[in-house]
Amino acid sequence: MLLALDTATRLMSLALHDGYRLHFEATWHTPNNHSIELTPAIQRAFAQVQITPADLAAVAVSLGPGSFTGLRIGLSTAKGLALAQNFPLVGVPTLDIVAYAVPAFEGRLVAVLQAGRGRVCAQGYRWSGPVSGWAPTGQAEITTWAALVDGVEEPTLFAGEIDDNGQALLAESTPLVHVAPGAWGLRRAGFLAEIAWARLRTGQTDDPALAAPIYLHQPGVPHP
Known part of the structure; x- marks a missing residue:
């Protein structure tokens, strides 16, 4: 059984997947309560599936980009489990999880997450x-959003965390712009688990002691 954890943004998700079937999945919005909500959510998942950490074969975690606090909590939890139980850790870029859920499209896909301000x-x-x-x-x-729209030169599908401002700008832009249904942009840990199992089968794992989050800027540094 593999435990998948995604705490990269205010959208949190976790899943239990045995490589063939999804046994448990929960996805929810949190008001930045990652540290309070994650451990009880994992415990509920274990209780529902009737397993313990000793039954896990691996853990997968979203590496970022995302919020500094969210990524730190998810990765530290995944590292702790992997080191304590001596099983593999698979880190997956957050936006790859968004892309995985989107069907084939004749053009370019742009996966997005909210970065604030x-x-x-x-x-x-x-x-x-x-x-x-x-x-x-x-x-x-x-x-x-304005820069993304200005850069569109071919059919482009946007998926992920698209806020009201993004929806408005995309709707008013060129006919080359397409917006994925909201369900496609829901970052589910079940998809993270499937990516991780594919990598596990080909030996693509991360050293739990060295795995690091992907930050696109330094925490606390102002940005224009």
């Missing part, structure tokens, strides 16, 4: 086939 974290992807799915292009960046 009118900014978003964004990562571009290209469809590389039914086996490989969405492959990232370039680097994730912190930008604005």
Whole structure:
């Protein structure tokens, strides 16, 4: 059984997946109470599936980008379990989880997360086939909705955490812009678990002692 944890933003999610079936999944919004809510949520999941940490084969965690506090809590919990139980840890970039849920699209995919103060974290992807799915292009960046819209030069599908301002700008922009249904942008730990199992089967794991979050800026440093 693999435990998947995503605490990268105010959207939290966890799942238990045995490599073939999803046994438990919960996804919810939190008012920045990650440290209070995560451990009880894991305990409820274990109780419902009737397992203990000793029954886990691995843990997967969202590495970021995301909030400093959320990422730190999720990664420290995953590291603690992996080191205590001596099983693998698989870290997955947060925006890859968003992309995984989106079906094939003839054009470019842009996965987004809220970054605060009118900014978003964004990562571009290209469809590389039914086996490989969405492959990232370039680097994730912190930008604005206006800059993202101005940069559209081909059919582009936006998915992820799209706030009211983003929805309005995207709706008023070029016909090349498409917005994914809200359910596609819901970052579910079940998808994180499936990515992690695929990597586990090919030996792609992270050293729990060295795994580090992906930050697009230094915590506490002002940004324009």
